[in-house]
Amino acid sequence: MKNITFIGLGNMGLPMAQNLINAGYHLNVYNRTTAKSEGLKGDFKVYENIAEACKGQDVVITMLANDETLYDACLGKNGFLEVLNEGAIHISMSTISPDASRDLFAKHKAKGQHYLTAPVFGRPTAAADAKLFICTSGEEEIKEKVKPILEIMGQAIYDFGNEPSAANVVKLTGNFMIMASMETMAEAFTLAEKQGLDREQVANFFGETVFNAPIYKNYGTLIAKKQYQPVGFKASLGFKDARLASKMALDAEMPAPLLSLVYNRLLSSLANGGANADWVEGIAGGVSKDAGI
Amino acid sequence: MKNITFIGLGNMGLPMAQNLINAGYHLNVYNRTTAKSEGLKGDFKVYENIAEACKGQDVVITMLANDETLYDACLGKNGFLEVLNEGAIHISMSTISPDASRDLFAKHKAKGQHYLTAPVFGRPTAAADAKLFICTSGEEEIKEKVKPILEIMGQAIYDFGNEPSAANVVKLTGNFMIMASMETMAEAFTLAEKQGLDREQVANFFGETVFNAPIYKNYGTLIAKKQYQPVGFKASLGFKDARLASKMALDAEMPAPLLSLVYNRLLSSLANGGANADWVEGIAGGVSKDAGI
Amino acid sequence: MKNITFIGLGNMGLPMAQNLINAGYHLNVYNRTTAKSEGLKGDFKVYENIAEACKGQDVVITMLANDETLYDACLGKNGFLEVLNEGAIHISMSTISPDASRDLFAKHKAKGQHYLTAPVFGRPTAAADAKLFICTSGEEEIKEKVKPILEIMGQAIYDFGNEPSAANVVKLTGNFMIMASMETMAEAFTLAEKQGLDREQVANFFGETVFNAPIYKNYGTLIAKKQYQPVGFKASLGFKDARLASKMALDAEMPAPLLSLVYNRLLSSLANGGANADWVEGIAGGVSKDAGI
């Protein structure tokens, strides 16, 4: 298992792949935009075709933008489902829908292969430092097998049982919580500002005391400073997650008004041309605009 | 200044007063329900009349439930405004409206006295451990004078300038953030539960990783376990704060939909007989009820 | 064209079919629950198989509960797409998604057949009295051809152009407006009641004056009296429409917070076991419950 195919060299995938190379793995890599692989160093080989990159492999890791891209990589023309070895493992680390994981789990199983859900929490810098939090769900035996691989990329692994979709539920739930926290901070700091206070001072106070968690410190600083550049995570991707979380809520018959609020906040951002802006701007910028500042 | 009158021996006031006694201060204490003072030990004297408790004093600390109670203590029949020494300092630590602080600051000033705003963050256990975070605003000279007193009760003092109302704005903004975080967690954990996951496991994961702040750990556990007893902070008091925050938002022309959401959540709790339930139940119980679990 | 197949004899379909029979048409009828056809009188024939009911027909009218049922009738095993005559017309009167109409229009066209979108506004009594408002969109020539048929069922036909999905957009938009009006009245009458007024008197006042439209008179009376029996339109069907409207809003990048509000209101009703209750109860009952009355 020292040979791995890694598909998806975006802001997150690139440093994750690099850590695997650094740990002694040989990687076949594929990215839609091949030039992204120029950021890698060490023992790897770049492919321009997914099937070729995966042929005869035992492990493939996917870190892609959404369900559609993952389906295309797995099941499309030149997809990897048909060319992996029997018994091969697909480690699916993208933020995708629970439905997609259930479906792909079954499709791999039908081929005598395995699918492990393993989405991550953390930003690109955390990925570079191998400080990601990794959530897993799926077959116990497979989790044991790939544990050494996951440990290279993350600081801790949290397991959520056998249901392939469970870790996706956790990931989407977490992204909802992050968006809700951004709305919370944006309303709070804007209210303080409009009451005559210094919003950075207020943000610092909360980030140092009762809300001293990474989410509140990091996003809190960006929101307080209204600093929306550089773009860390696009509003369009944030909205995708709000949409997937809403679909989960629909399937579970779960009314979630705060989820609806951030969903509409980001949808408004998209409708106003902000798809490529940072999701912090999508949410906090909307609060500012409503408040006239 | 080793003599202080302390008014309000509730869940918070009692341990705060005890810490002052332990530090060598002599306290005159008053509480509407006199029996509360039985919880104190050491050098103090109980009064059944505010004016008598404050006559000729240089420092009075108030820790009361709301604007109305504070106004009554300060300006009512037997109120302390008329009996304090010239130059005396009123340290106002209750969670009250910015309007009240502006007004009382002026009224004390007209008497040659001083008013310092100093609300706190922290629960009763934090008060007992002298681990409160204290926010101040008002006259610089007065802050210097009372610093030794405040340091006995808190782990850190954060100052927000000269405007008497500023620290109240921070306190109410913070309580809004706490309520919004409860709504966030309640929706998140309920969504996870309805998707088949264990809500406690999900809460623990977030409390240990990206949301590892006291608010998320402490309230997160209560919300995950649906544990609403014993009552730590009443829904009626939580709603009071949502109402004061809404008034601030109105005055500042600040549309705040998430604030409106938690305001309505708690108002619904009150309308359904939950005024004396814990505010966690007011919010998280409402999310559960809407979700049919 | 005096032979028509009518599929779907529910609360709406039955009186619509009866009006066609009364006007001299011979009907082949199909309903999943065959017993429903016992309500019909005159010249018609009951089938237990859709394909047989449609074989060699030139006109088929569908009045079904949702996309899935319509797809099954049209494209499923024993579906009618394969058995209609070339040049045949499918008049699609159900409340379905714009996507479904676009898709079925194309599928009929590929078979040399025609698809006309023609959803209706009105309750079962309006259907019985041939007082429905019918919205159409699709091919001009086909509209002209079926005009005599539609005029038998409705008091007026409103056309929305050539795009097959347009009339569905109008229908779903209208059902959103009805749900929003129910929320409006429920909040208004409950507020008046909690302020000590007679909610029926208040409802009558508005229904006779500034809000003297059928929606406000009819639903207003039900909401004022909290009269939720008999069930006229199920909450599960109302939610289906809220869901389809939300999908339209998503596709159009349209943030719609009031739509989200009624969507969550009905979803909460479903989550609490109210799928088969009237949608008026789903919305107005939720307002009452939140208000503790």
Add this chain to the structure above:
Amino acid sequence: MKNITFIGLGNMGLPMAQNLINAGYHLNVYNRTTAKSEGLKGDFKVYENIAEACKGQDVVITMLANDETLYDACLGKNGFLEVLNEGAIHISMSTISPDASRDLFAKHKAKGQHYLTAPVFGRPTAAADAKLFICTSGEEEIKEKVKPILEIMGQAIYDFGNEPSAANVVKLTGNFMIMASMETMAEAFTLAEKQGLDREQVANFFGETVFNAPIYKNYGTLIAKKQYQPVGFKASLGFKDARLASKMALDAEMPAPLLSLVYNRLLSSLANGGANADWVEGIAGGVSKDAGI
């Protein structure tokens, strides 16, 4: 009783006063901006001082912008409470808070005078045509006495009992319903527009069919055309009513999320400099802005 003092010659008050003059009453009139009285014709006298305009009168009608202005006219320096005859009647037709009516009722009573609550529904053109709907509450005997006066100004009088505040509750509830209807139409027409339909055609359809009430026809046309000039009713006045309705909801422990939605919508309009824009623009313009059109 052929002598009446009329205070407040705004868009509504002016035509109402004219109708009284036309019916043979002699009017003493007062308006803060005296020039407004130039619009009147016939038997009236203009005063620049309220007390002089009311001295020795038996009937005074007030039609003012808000609680504050009414209080000033009634109780301020040169206010009329002190100068009216014993037994005089104050017909209070402004849109004010229930609290204000309860308070003024008591203050007049203490002077041996009477206070009748009589707010109106209708726009300036309806006032000119004497087509207002007038809601009353208060003392039965007084209602009988002033009936001839009210009938000159309105097409119908609806009575809501003895409680002085009841008619205010109805008026504010109605204004909430109008604002909610504007939000409903704005979201509906914008959704239809973004789905490719003609929003005017959609508005016309609903205004002619299921929503054929004045509110939907009149405001519907403005919203469909995005026609916000001339200003008929200022957003600042609309927000005042949303604020008063929210205060009623607070007092009655009534969670009203749709009221919160339109409240925030108008507050955002004010925060963005739109206080003097029409309330239709305040609401519908906000929906458009969020939708990026």
